[in-house]
Each structure stands twice: as C-alpha cells, then as structure tokens.
Amino acid sequence: MEEWKQKKALIVEDELEIRNMIDGFLRKEGFSRIFHAGSCKEALVICASDKPDVAILDVMLPDGDGFGLLTSIRRFSQIPVIFLSARGEDEDRLLGLGLGADDYIVKPFLPRELVLRLLVILRRVYAPPKIDRLPVFQLGDSTIDLEAAIVTRDHHEYALTAKEHALLRKLYENRGRIVTSDALCQSVWGDDYYGYENTLMVHMRRIREKIEPCPSTPEYLLTVRGLGYKLLVKEEL
Amino acid sequence: MEEWKQKKALIVEDELEIRNMIDGFLRKEGFSRIFHAGSCKEALVICASDKPDVAILDVMLPDGDGFGLLTSIRRFSQIPVIFLSARGEDEDRLLGLGLGADDYIVKPFLPRELVLRLLVILRRVYAPPKIDRLPVFQLGDSTIDLEAAIVTRDHHEYALTAKEHALLRKLYENRGRIVTSDALCQSVWGDDYYGYENTLMVHMRRIREKIEPCPSTPEYLLTVRGLGYKLLVKEEL
DNA sequence: CAGGAACCTTACGACAACCTTAAATTGACT
DNA sequence: AGTCAATTTAAGGTTGTCGTAAGGTTCCTG
Numbered sequence: 001m002e003e004w005k006q007k008k009a010l011i012v013e014d015e016l017e018i019r020n021m022i023d024g025f026l027r028k029e030g031f032s033r034i035f036h037a038g039s040c041k042e043a044l045v046i047c048a049s050d051k052p053d054v055a056i057l058d059v060m061l062p063d064g065d066g067f068g069l070l071t072s073i074r075r076f077s078q079i080p081v082i083f084l085s086a087r088g089e090d091e092d093r094l095l096g097l098g099l100g101a102d103d104y105i106v107k108p109f110l111p112r113e114l115v116l117r118l119l120v121i122l123r124r125v126y127a128p129p130k131i132d133r134l135p136v137f138q139l140g141d142s143t144i145d146l147e148a149a150i151v152t153r154d155h156h157e158y159a160l161t162a163k164e165h166a167l168l169r170k171l172y173e174n175r176g177r178i179v180t181s182d183a184l185c186q187s188v189w190g191d192d193y194y195g196y197e198n199t200l201m202v203h204m205r206r207i208r209e210k211i212e213p214c215p216s217t218p219e220y221l222l223t224v225r226g227l228g229y230k231l232l233v234k235e236e237l
Numbered sequence: 238m239e240e241w242k243q244k245k246a247l248i249v250e251d252e253l254e255i256r257n258m259i260d261g262f263l264r265k266e267g268f269s270r271i272f273h274a275g276s277c278k279e280a281l282v283i284c285a286s287d288k289p290d291v292a293i294l295d296v297m298l299p300d301g302d303g304f305g306l307l308t309s310i311r312r313f314s315q316i317p318v319i320f321l322s323a324r325g326e327d328e329d330r331l332l333g334l335g336l337g338a339d340d341y342i343v344k345p346f347l348p349r350e351l352v353l354r355l356l357v358i359l360r361r362v363y364a365p366p367k368i369d370r371l372p373v374f375q376l377g378d379s380t381i382d383l384e385a386a387i388v389t390r391d392h393h394e395y396a397l398t399a400k401e402h403a404l405l406r407k408l409y410e411n412r413g414r415i416v417t418s419d420a421l422c423q424s425v426w427g428d429d430y431y432g433y434e435n436t437l438m439v440h441m442r443r444i445r446e447k448i449e450p451c452p453s454t455p456e457y458l459l460t461v462r463g464l465g466y467k468l469l470v471k472e473e474l
Numbered sequence: 475c476a477g478g479a480a481c482c483t484t485a486c487g488a489c490a491a492c493c494t495t496a497a498a499t500t501g502a503c504t
Numbered sequence: 505a506g507t508c509a510a511t512t513t514a515a516g517g518t519t520g521t522c523g524t525a526a527g528g529t530t531c532c533t534g
Contacts, residue, residue, distance in 0.1 A: 124361045226399025227386060400522070453483085
C-alpha cells in the first residue's frame, strides 16, 4: 500500500537548517531513504550513484541555480523534480515548470503540502502499469494464468511461487524482447540485487520445469548468452 | 510530439466569464477538445459520457464544492484533476491534494502557469511507458531486431551474440557515418581495448555472415580502409 | 610490379557463462 | 518448537562464445 515511502528522495539545498527541516518532515511522514546535497556538484554525484526516485531542488545554490542543475540532470535521467524557492516571481515559476519540473513550491510552504505534492508525483510517476488484471496466455501446450499464478499443462496444474510469478510477469511484459539478468533481478529483489545471479538461474530452472515440455531444451523461455533471457510468445489469446 | 494537445480537457466552473477565459488560454496553447460544465451535476455527466483526460475543477460550485465532486468522480474514474480556487487557505489546499488532486492552483493565476502545470500532469499520466527501446531496422533483405537480438533473412533467423549485438548497436547509432575501430573496440571491451583489433575483425566477419547476402562482398557493413567501418541503412521501419 | 600494410578468413581450444542438483536456510503457519 | 514450502547457497558439470593464431587476399605506394 504505502510503498511510496520506500522511494529514495534527494534534497538539494545549501542551508543545512532547511535541509534538515525537510528531512524531518519526510521522515515524520514515513520516508527513510533520504539523500542530501548542498550543491549542484554533490547533487549530480548522488543522482548518478544512488539513483533517487524523486528530487527536491532549491533554486538558489552556491555553485549555480536549480534550473541549470535540472538541465544537467535531464541529460541522463528523467526523475521527477520539485523546485523549492524563496523566489516566487512569476518568471521563475514559469521557467521551472517549463524546464520540465513536476512542481514548483514557493517558500515558506506547509510541510504537509510538500509531502502531499511529493506523494502525488510519486503516485503518478511510479504507478504500477495501469493493468489491474494480469493476463492469461498460451505457451505451446501450457496455459499461464498470471492472475491466478497457475500454469496448466497436460491436465496438470502447477502453482507459481512469488518469485516465479514476478519473473514471468516481467518476462511477459517484455515478451519477444531480451530481458537482461540485471533487469530481472531488479524487478524481483529491488535496487539492491547484487549477488542474486545464481538464484535467478535456479528460479529460471523452476519456471522451465513448469512451462516447458523439456526443461533442459527450452522452447519458450530462452537463454541469450551474455545478454539475458527471452520469452517467446507465439500466439495470443 | 505535442500530442498532449489532442487530449480532452474538462473545465468545471460556474462563472461563465472565467470558464471562457480558461477555455481561451487552452485553445491559444493548442488544445481543441475542451468540455465545459457549470455544476457538479453537469460535470459528472460529461465525465461519464465524454471521458475527458484531465479535469480542471473550481472549488466553489452552485450545487456543491469541488471536493465533493472529486470524491464522486473518483468512484468511477482515476482521471487527473487540477483544483482552481479563490480560496487559498492552507486547509483547502491540503484537503484538495489529500483527496487525490494532482495540483491545486490559487486564483488569480498566470494563464501560462495553468497550461504548464496541465502539461506536466498530462505528460506524467499519459507518458508512453518509457521507451528506451532499441530499434528494429531493415538492411536490404535482412531485418535486424536489436531488442530481440535476431537477424531475419530469407526465412532464416540468426541469433546475435553479445559482442555482435554490442557492435551492431554502436554501428547503428552511428549509421551512415564511419566508426573507427578504436571506437568500436571501446564500446565492446571498455577503455582497455588494446590488442583486440583482430578480434574485432573476426566479429565483423560473423556479423556479415548474418546480415549480408554475400559476406565477402559486403553491401551494408562496409570497411573503410585505414579509418574503420560504416553501416549503410537505406530505409527505416 | 614488388613489397608491405591493412584487412580478411578459417579453425580450434579455453574459459566464462550458464545449467543442474542437492543441501541449507529462512519464514510462515500451526 | 515443529512442519512445510519457498528461497538461497553451494558445488560440480556443460557448452557456446570469444579470442588467438596462422595463412590468405586486396589495396596502395614507390
């Protein structure tokens, strides 16, 4: 339900006091993965390394302004951004929004409003793909019902476990295309997926045992050496 | 490009003058499919029948307030909503945002800001599921699908290996231009690519065997003696 | 036209990438 | 505090990709 609060937020603000204040607001609302930056330079480093899910940018910064920073960030990332500024001038607001910011809040602001606007953005940007019903599809003789997490093949029913389900879902969303092991790991174990490569293989084997007539010579869930895996779906229901 | 402006917008506002003003702003910005409602009742009817893509709601309405209206709309639709209000009180803003509005703009407002915020929301909500997808392109009789890492040529499918894929990708990104051997090596083996020139040739040969009708007299993947290689792409899919 | 440089072509062996199985661990439910 | 299923770890096995090398071809230049 409230997995928004698991998202990583970056606060870019040179005044330590304000930064800590915002940090406090967010933590009080349940956010815990919060990064701080006091300058454009720091912000760019954190964006590149920690890959936050949303950024709150002050417009006034010691080594440049927030607008320039946003432009720099946009060169490699599409993360949503909220501007925060003591400068409420019309042109600033228009400039900020025009550059592709997701919101522009003028100081002083209500803590709760900041959080609400942050949640609005997270909800919209990271909303689960509007498919509220998972598909049922055919793979040769196997019928995969992702909604029920059941594979049916020659009068047998095999239940999918949580990880198997997550993996098959990701593969199905990218059917016909190669999905890298990294992408698969990330969709199952989140951002911190390092070291799960072998586990992934074991899960793939389990999936193959359920969907493939001959798991060791797969027809549908193919390995693409050096690149990843690919799910071949020939016909759709 | 600007397909946002094809989206259907609904303006709910009882004062005809303001409604027309907003309508004018939107039309000036390129919007053309605009619906009007002067009351909650009308608004609900239009939401149900015309299914607008975004709604701009005044908070003060003759037969109820915008908050109640939003609640009603949410019972059957998740369309994004912007509140527009002369009442800038903190509690109103928090209430509006808390109910699930996407923005809350206080009158008087800048026309351009309204439009920008509208665009931000449309972009956010109706953004095509981020397309960082690799291309599919044609090379004479061969179809190269980088996403699936497959080359199709006279009813045969040739799978691309990891290195071949990386090289073709780099070549495609620079299609029509010469790519130096150094650049190709670097994109495959990283900065420390010294000594891989011959290996590169072997890979190029293998790619040619998959994409060229006659690998020894290449038509598409050309050698530019002393400089590098060039991929000729005539037509795009 | 000789000689060298740049590039091509083919084949083969090593090894990283991947598979497979089984045992250990975790975690949920009694 | 015990059972069972799901997941992870571990370890040995398999194989396809890649890189090397060696001989061939083409192109350029003197």
